Amino acid sequence: MRGWGGVAGTAAAVALTAALLPGLAGDDRQDPRADDRAAGGAVAAQPAKAAKADQEECETPEASLRPSATASGDGVQRIRDREPQRLIVGVDQNSFQWGYRNPLTGKLEGFDIDLARAIAGEILGDESKVVFRSIPTSERIPALEDKRVDMVVRTMTINCERIEQVAFSTEYFTGDQAVLAPEGSDITGFDESLDGKRVCTAEGSTGQGALEEGGYGADVKLAPNQLDCLVRVQLGKADAVVTDNALAAGQAAQDPSMKLVGTLNRPEPYGVAMNIDDHDLVRRVNKLLEDYRKDGRWQDAYQEWLADDMPGIDGPPAPKYKD
Known part of the structure; x- marks a missing residue:
């Protein structure tokens, strides 16, 4: 993929085509429940919501639940009981290097896609048991609240406002x-x-x-x-x-x-977002992230997808946990 990314004419055409495609989903299959709203449509301007969390109570929004390899509850059971058994992940299909549909192969690729597959391996024992659902930026939180997706892996910033609405894993990129x-x-x-x-x-x-x-x-x-x-x-x-x-x-x-x-020189921590009640799922994802950092998979993904255009990052951010 290094060949096509640096060619201006091809890249511009790819960008235009990708942005005008309707939402697609699946482990390279169509998910019939995917959001079919065209990504290229304009939306009316709306003011950003004011932060709800009191700043004194939200000094470290990126602090998450401690990891567990055995945590099981409604979140994990919902995924395991699904027929067919699949993890449903909200992703972007238009963000080059993070989550994008390779125009040469039609497959979803990128740093976030690799992470989502690894999470499926942790929870279901098989990285192929994942369905990707294309989610617009503004639909990430509603999709989690309605449980249309089990989690969102989509360069989503953890902040004080959002932790009032959804649960986050530990930080996996800054x-x-x-x-x-x-x-x-x-x-x-x-x-x-x-x-x-x-x-x-x-x-x-x-x-x-x-x-x-x-x-x-x-x-x-x-x-x-x-x-x-x-x-x-x-x-x-x-x-x-x-x-x-x-x-x-x-x-x-x-x-x-x-x-x-x-x-802005204002660091923004990225986390995997889940339904606010899925504490068991958060702990399982945090266990995967703990292993992902230690066994070199994070660094491998960084080298493959990000190092050329974001050089100089020595390793993943250190996790922070709640007491």
Whole structure:
């Protein structure tokens, strides 16, 4: 895959095609319950929700339940009792290097996809027993609340607001918000250069919150998924993208005419999200992540998917647990 990612013309076409595809799901099979909403559609702007958790009670939102290899309850049993027995995971299919559909093979690939398969192996003893469901950014939490998916593995930031709605694993990667703009743009980062500019970000993302809280004067445009924003810039309908730096690096690899021009320097921990009541499932995922860090699988996945465009990361973030 290194060959196609660096070719600007092909990459732009791939980005446009991927963003306009309807949601797909499955272990490379169609899931009939998948969200069939086209990823390229626009959505009405909505204000980001105010944080619900009291800051004094939320100093370490990334602290999770301690791992267990034997925890069993409603969450694990729901998965094991399903016919056919499958883990249903909400993912992105448009984020190059994280969760994307390889245009040459049609298969879902990336850092998050590898992790989801490993979780299926931990819970069901078989990494192939997983169904992937394409979930727009704004639908991640509703899909977990309604139990349309068992978990979301989709570069999802753990924060004080979200832990009031869903449960998270320990942190498996650390991101930051970034500005992605075309080469030659006068946009320089999270500053006054965004004033009056059409800046696209995904609805319900931490990028939306960063733009609305920052007072930069940007004309914020919301889209269902972050790759839709890249397409809008390519079509001249937006001036820049705000998204996680991990995703922005992938977009810049897809389209070398784009460049990262600034970050917030505010670390954002990524976690596997689950229904807030699935404590047993959280413990099982944390056991997998504990092993994933120790046995080298995290580092292998990093080298395969991320090291070329996000170099210099020595290892996974250390887990934090609740007392």
